[in-house]
Amino acid sequence: MSFIQLKDVTKVYDSKGVSFTALQKVDLTIERGEFVSLMGPSGSGKSTLLTILGTLNPPSTGKLMIDDIDIYQLSQERRADFRYSYTGFVFQQMHLLPYLSAIENVMLPLSVSKYSGKEQLTMAEQVLDKVGLLNKKHRLPNEMSGGEQQRVAIARAIVNNPPIVFADEPTGSLDTKTGEEILELFKSLNKQGHTIIMVTHNPETVEYVSRVVVIRDGLIESDTYRSKGE
Ligand SMILES: Nc1ncnc2c1ncn2[C@@H]1O[C@H](COP(=O)(O)OP(=O)(O)OP(=O)(O)O)[C@@H](O)[C@H]1O
Numbered sequence: 001m002s003f004i005q006l007k008d009v010t011k012v013y014d015s016k017g018v019s020f021t022a023l024q025k026v027d028l029t030i031e032r033g034e035f036v037s038l039m040g041p042s043g044s045g046k047s048t049l050l051t052i053l054g055t056l057n058p059p060s061t062g063k064l065m066i067d068d069i070d071i072y073q074l075s076q077e078r079r080a081d082f083r084y085s086y087t088g089f090v091f092q093q094m095h096l097l098p099y100l101s102a103i104e105n106v107m108l109p110l111s112v113s114k115y116s117g118k119e120q121l122t123m124a125e126q127v128l129d130k131v132g133l134l135n136k137k138h139r140l141p142n143e144m145s146g147g148e149q150q151r152v153a154i155a156r157a158i159v160n161n162p163p164i165v166f167a168d169e170p171t172g173s174l175d176t177k178t179g180e181e182i183l184e185l186f187k188s189l190n191k192q193g194h195t196i197i198m199v200t201h202n203p204e205t206v207e208y209v210s211r212v213v214v215i216r217d218g219l220i221e222s223d224t225y226r227s228k229g230e
Pocket of ligand 1: 046
């Protein structure tokens, strides 16, 4: 059984009485350890696909299986529990809380966890170290560069050690060099075992990933594997 299986998924949005088919009968299988980029023109359905895979957006028809669990058959509460333990999210706008320090931002997802305050602090320090920012753990977001803020957001996404990390345009608001550093960081997280699924317009991403899925008009136009470490 594959790790992630999207089967025959269609998504129709209804807006003011007008319906629009954003995904049409999409099948996609992703194994543990893959680093997949979802690419394609604006409006092609990439974010829709990402949010469906990310357990956030129920498809109109079809299903998503992760680790043999039929995700959209779960109650909302159990789906939220699943999301908490299996997934981390990184966005173009980092969504850091401006009045919390880097380490406080990273600790946020742990506030509902079973871990003691001391354990939460240790876990947050470990991931901040992983992203190279332990020495800036007390900085506020506006005291850090865009790339550093994205590193904090990545640390927050992985603090719970989720098997899957979803990213939506994580280099979109960064300059080229900083974007490359962030892609390197994702690559090293992938090597450490996280499956990564990333929506991007950034053509450079192709050099870092193991697979490129191109979406056009709600359909998978191409699906190309690259040899790892290329
Ligand atoms: N909530 C919604 N209601 C109505 N239509 C929507 C909704 N969300 C997305 N759409 C439409 O579905 C299509 C696919 O949108 P989606 O955001 O998945 O595309 P995308 O490939 O991620 O685009 P971009 O690269 O511009 O972010 C678009 O035509 C969009 O307008």
